[in-house]
Amino acid sequence: MALSIYEVSIPVFIRSFGNLQAILDKALAQSAADGIDPQTLVDARLAPDMLPLAGQIQRASDTAKGAGARLAGVDNPSFPDTETTFAELKARIDRTVEFLKSIPPEAFEGSETKSISMRNGAVQLDGRTYLLGHALPNFFFHVTTAYAILRHKGIAVGKQDYLGSL
Amino acid sequence: MALSIYEVSIPVFIRSFGNLQAILDKALAQSAADGIDPQTLVDARLAPDMLPLAGQIQRASDTAKGAGARLAGVDNPSFPDTETTFAELKARIDRTVEFLKSIPPEAFEGSETKSISMRNGAVQLDGRTYLLGHALPNFFFHVTTAYAILRHKGIAVGKQDYLGSL
Numbered sequence: 001m002a003l004s005i006y007e008v009s010i011p012v013f014i015r016s017f018g019n020l021q022a023i024l025d026k027a028l029a030q031s032a033a034d035g036i037d038p039q040t041l042v043d044a045r046l047a048p049d050m051l052p053l054a055g056q057i058q059r060a061s062d063t064a065k066g067a068g069a070r071l072a073g074v075d076n077p078s079f080p081d082t083e084t085t086f087a088e089l090k091a092r093i094d095r096t097v098e099f100l101k102s103i104p105p106e107a108f109e110g111s112e113t114k115s116i117s118m119r120n121g122a123v124q125l126d127g128r129t130y131l132l133g134h135a136l137p138n139f140f141f142h143v144t145t146a147y148a149i150l151r152h153k154g155i156a157v158g159k160q161d162y163l164g165s166l
Numbered sequence: 167m168a169l170s171i172y173e174v175s176i177p178v179f180i181r182s183f184g185n186l187q188a189i190l191d192k193a194l195a196q197s198a199a200d201g202i203d204p205q206t207l208v209d210a211r212l213a214p215d216m217l218p219l220a221g222q223i224q225r226a227s228d229t230a231k232g233a234g235a236r237l238a239g240v241d242n243p244s245f246p247d248t249e250t251t252f253a254e255l256k257a258r259i260d261r262t263v264e265f266l267k268s269i270p271p272e273a274f275e276g277s278e279t280k281s282i283s284m285r286n287g288a289v290q291l292d293g294r295t296y297l298l299g300h301a302l303p304n305f306f307f308h309v310t311t312a313y314a315i316l317r318h319k320g321i322a323v324g325k326q327d328y329l330g331s332l
Binding site for chain 2: 141
């Protein structure tokens with residue numbers, strides 16, 4: 001008995017997106033209470049050459065849906081990066097989770113040794129290396145940075161919100 | 167064929183610590199070149215109530231060694247949080263990696279269903295839930311936040327440094 005590629009990817013992404021939605025809800029609630037324009041949060045970044053909150057969420061979405069599509073061998077839906085509000089970012093997360101839930105777990109069978117093409121074919125990795133060395137670290141990078149941007153802007157969330165309850 | 171608990175934990179941690187060491191080296195080199203006191207980086211944080219760089223690295227170390235020790239059922243070495251310089255933080259990472267490498271992969275066999283005790287016994291999780299729902303997200307949280315602190319302070323590193331080469 002061991003871990004399937006499916007359980008190390010899709011439920012992990014879905015869980016983290018659920019936590020991120022709750023964090024965004026808290027940020028919206030605090031914005032309303034404190035008279036902060038939520039737009040300043042959507043556009044906030046930690047360094048001039050880092051992506052703002054919106055971009056971090058879009059990249060988390062792309063990383064999760066790209067991993068699901070590549071590993072399972074299904075079409076990767078294109079989500080254009082048009083989100084500019086909390087409501088649109090939350091809808092992007094919902095759409096991403098809906099796609100992840102639509103992939104049958106059986107489609108991941110054997111994907112640990114499957115060749116995954118990245119950067120328009122410039123890089124080829126087997127499924128396990130792609131998931132463990134790229135997709136998971138990259139996914140958590142963007143979710144954590146989204147959280148960190150909100151903390152940096154004074155939103156009162158904590159690590160427990162990021163981890164969620166188990 | 168699937169993924170073992172070992173390969174989803176220990177090599178993932180070791181790889182990420184290697185990337186983090188290279189990021190710290192770049193931060194040190196840039197500090198020297200630009201006349202920045204590295205101490206300001208060690209003490210930097212993204213919010214007044216978040217841990218500084220030193221604390222982020224100490225928590226990444228604790229998360230990785232705690233996961234290795236709990237899953238494999240070996241003693242968790244105590245590393246007191248005394249690091250206050252880049253050299254000491256880099257040595258803490260080296261010591262952590264050395265411990266992770268010392269655990270035999272066979273010790274992780276069957277740990278996906280093993281009961282893992284957290285918060286002094288207040289929480290019990292099976293090994294797979296502990297790893298996928300707590301240890302991995304928490305580990306990447308602290309490594310990403312360490313990186314983000316350096317980016318926020320103007321250190322010229324990029325996502326590729328965080329991901330490393332595959």
